[in-house]
Amino acid sequence: xxxxxxxxxxxxxxxxxxxxxxxxxxxxDEGFSGGGFVSSPQRGxxxxxxxxxxSFADMDSTWQxxxxxxxxxxxxxxxxxxxxxxxxxxxxxxxxxxxxxGSSSFPRDLEELPNACQLRGHVxxxxxxxxxxxxxxxxxxxxxxxxxxxITAQIARDHEIERYxxxxxxxxxxxMERFLFDQSDSLTLPNLEPQxxxxxxxxGTNPDPLGYADTPVPEVSSLSIGPDTEVDLSDASTRDSxxxxxxxxxxxxxxxxxxSADHAGDPNYDGNSPRIRQRVQSSPAGRSPQSRIAIQTxxxxxxxxxxxxxxxxxxKPVKNSVHPRNYYKCTTANCPVRKRVERCTDDPSHVLxxxxxxxxxxxxxPQTTDGSNPPRNVGCNLExxxxxxxxxxSAPVTPLGPPRVxxxxxxxxxxxxxxxxxxxxxxxxxxxxxxPAAQQIFRLQFQTQYPLLFNMLNLMRTFPRARPPLVDPxxxxxxxxxxxxxxxxxxxxxxxxxxxxDVVGPASAKALDPQNxxxxxxxxxxxxxxFSRAQQRLLWMRQLMGESILxxxxxxQHPASDSTTDN
DNA sequence: CGTATTTGACCGGCGC
DNA sequence: GCGCCGGTCAAATACG
Ligand SMILES: [Zn+2]
Numbered sequence: 001x002x003x004x005x006x007x008x009x010x011x012x013x014x015x016x017x018x019x020x021x022x023x024x025x026x027x028x029d030e031g032f033s034g035g036g037f038v039s040s041p042q043r044g045x046x047x048x049x050x051x052x053x054x055s056f057a058d059m060d061s062t063w064q065x066x067x068x069x070x071x072x073x074x075x076x077x078x079x080x081x082x083x084x085x086x087x088x089x090x091x092x093x094x095x096x097x098x099x100x101x102g103s104s105s106f107p108r109d110l111e112e113l114p115n116a117c118q119l120r121g122h123v124x125x126x127x128x129x130x131x132x133x134x135x136x137x138x139x140x141x142x143x144x145x146x147x148x149x150x151i152t153a154q155i156a157r158d159h160e161i162e163r164y165x166x167x168x169x170x171x172x173x174x175x176m177e178r179f180l181f182d183q184s185d186s187l188t189l190p191n192l193e194p195q196x197x198x199x200x201x202x203x204g205t206n207p208d209p210l211g212y213a214d215t216p217v218p219e220v221s222s223l224s225i226g227p228d229t230e231v232d233l234s235d236a237s238t239r240d241s242x243x244x245x246x247x248x249x250x251x252x253x254x255x256x257x258x259x260s261a262d263h264a265g266d267p268n269y270d271g272n273s274p275r276i277r278q279r280v281q282s283s284p285a286g287r288s289p290q291s292r293i294a295i296q297t298x299x300x301x302x303x304x305x306x307x308x309x310x311x312x313x314x315x316k317p318v319k320n321s322v323h324p325r326n327y328y329k330c331t332t333a334n335c336p337v338r339k340r341v342e343r344c345t346d347d348p349s350h351v352l353x354x355x356x357x358x359x360x361x362x363x364x365x366p367q368t369t370d371g372s373n374p375p376r377n378v379g380c381n382l383e384x385x386x387x388x389x390x391x392x393x394s395a396p397v398t399p400l401g402p403p404r405v406x407x408x409x410x411x412x413x414x415x416x417x418x419x420x421x422x423x424x425x426x427x428x429x430x431x432x433x434x435x436p437a438a439q440q441i442f443r444l445q446f447q448t449q450y451p452l453l454f455n456m457l458n459l460m461r462t463f464p465r466a467r468p469p470l471v472d473p474x475x476x477x478x479x480x481x482x483x484x485x486x487x488x489x490x491x492x493x494x495x496x497x498x499x500x501x502d503v504v505g506p507a508s509a510k511a512l513d514p515q516n517x518x519x520x521x522x523x524x525x526x527x528x529x530x531f532s533r534a535q536q537r538l539l540w541m542r543q544l545m546g547e548s549i550l551x552x553x554x555x556x557q558h559p560a561s562d563s564t565t566d567n
Numbered sequence: 568c569g570t571a572t573t574t575g576a577c578c579g580g581c582g583c
Numbered sequence: 584g585c586g587c588c589g590g591t592c593a594a595a596t597a598c599g
Contacts, residue, residue: 311570312573314573314574331571
């Protein structure tokens with residue numbers, strides 16, 4: 001089934017590389033093929049690229065898609081071809097990356113990336129390739145891809161999804177890439193420098209060279225946030241942290257279940273519910289809508305660094321709990337924001353922070369006298385968020401409502417980050433991630449925990465590319481346009497003729513390709529590829545090859561053939 | 568000495 | 584009205 005299955009599947013979802021005439025690609029191409037491909041070979045307009053190179057397909061649907069029937073597999077391998085092919089396969093192979101994620105050699109930084117590449121058996125560029133030299137552009141594809149792989153591995157490890165199949169991991173990786181693309185602007189904190197963030201020891205990374213490892217880092221149990229579902233928690237949830245904590249116990253048990261169980265079993269405090277309801281409902285005459293969000297984190301420190309400075313102004317005992325509740329106010333003058341922090345009674349490892357209000361000022365970065373930004377320690381992991389509906393409930397008289405009245409709730413799911421990311425990028429409820437507090441926590445947490453991820457963001461901003469297409473995870477390696485161009489130009493230059501299918505080492509490609517394993521999914525299940533899309537790609541190719549690539553490397557989003565089909 | 572925290576008093580809403 | 588309760592104030596205190 002493989003053969004044809006792949007065909008359909010491949011065309012369907014597989015999407016070519018992410019690359020577009022970008023800054024980098026231009027240079028890269030030059031590097032590789034010299035001016036060779038400059039000529040615009042449109043000839044042959046790729047009649048049926050579909051059938052082009054079956055043998056090749058496995059390795060890369062892109063190839064096929066792009067038509068290039070003529071160019072297919074340069075029979076005489078270009079000297080670099082095998083090498084490249086192998087590289088792509090390796091890059092796309094996530095099988096051994098999990099180990100790396102847990103090892104001490106996991107890179108926390110782009111500078112350490114080459115080592116990781118070598119550990120994975122990659123043909124890795126030297127360190128100099130990453131130093132912003134002109135070489136860097138040549139390897140940005142690799143850097144990008146491998147960074148994504150590593151991030152995926154790390155996240156997978158943190159979230160115990162490493163046992164997932166490669167297809168799933170790839171799927172996650174690609175979705176993440178898309179998300180990063182979409183959010184590259186909003187997710188980047190200009191005033192925080194990634195390199196200042198040591199990873200929290202969470203993933204057993206090597207001792208942080210910068211010495212910031214001191215953070216008590218918790219292990220991520222899970223990131224929550226899923227479809228918002230108005231879970232009836234609204235009422236039952238009144239109970240204090242008790243129930244809640246349970247839900248999010250690190251065991252990563254089915255969070256969903258936990259939740260339901262949670263309120264099921266929870267007798268809750270009668271006293272509150274009625275009151276709450278009233279307040280929420282009776283708030284019609286509300287003044288300026290207050291935003292309120294509750295964030296549950298898993299942390300050992302009481303006060304998490306969320307980017308703002310707080311002054312404690314009160315403390316009250318929580319009934320039935322040994323842990324008190326603390327009240328803080330933003331120290332910035334005239335800023336009305338307040339927050340309450342309390343530790344869950346039954347599970348002290350969790351802290352519930354409730355933010356109230358909107359800051360009237362930018363985040364207060366703790367500048368030291370010397371002007372440098374000291375490292376921030378979040379020291380927590382976002383567990384889940386509860387966003388009280390602001391629009392409706394704006395406590396008119398009562399400054400602050402009851403501690404927690406979850407109106408929107410995102411249950412924890414196994415693939416926490418994926419959900420998180422997707423939730424942020426796709427769910428209609430913008431308020432979710434637009435909430436400053438939420439974003440703040442999100443950013444700080446991820447900068448701390450996944451520094452590579454933020455390096456990626458920077459990379460993507462520095463070298464803009466087209467929006468990564470959504471691909472069928474079962475498809476493997478995606479060639480980037482550089483390779484494609486190079487191959488094509490090579491083919492043209494050389495024999496320009498032979499079309500020999502088996503020449504290439506597809507065998508190896510197949511070997512790597514896990515398709516067969518992807519039992520459940522019929523090829524059809526994948527997103528049907530719109531032929532138009534393929535055509536569009538083709539157009540691009542023509543453009544690329546016709547016009548000098550250097551021409552337009554435009555910033556940011558390219559029309560990008562984005563496949564809107566995403567879930 | 569300026570600033571942040573502690574901590575008991577205080578206050579408004581609410582149920583009784 | 585009374586007492587409870589969540590939330591807030593602010594004087595006293597701790598900090599460096
Ligand atoms: Zn503020």
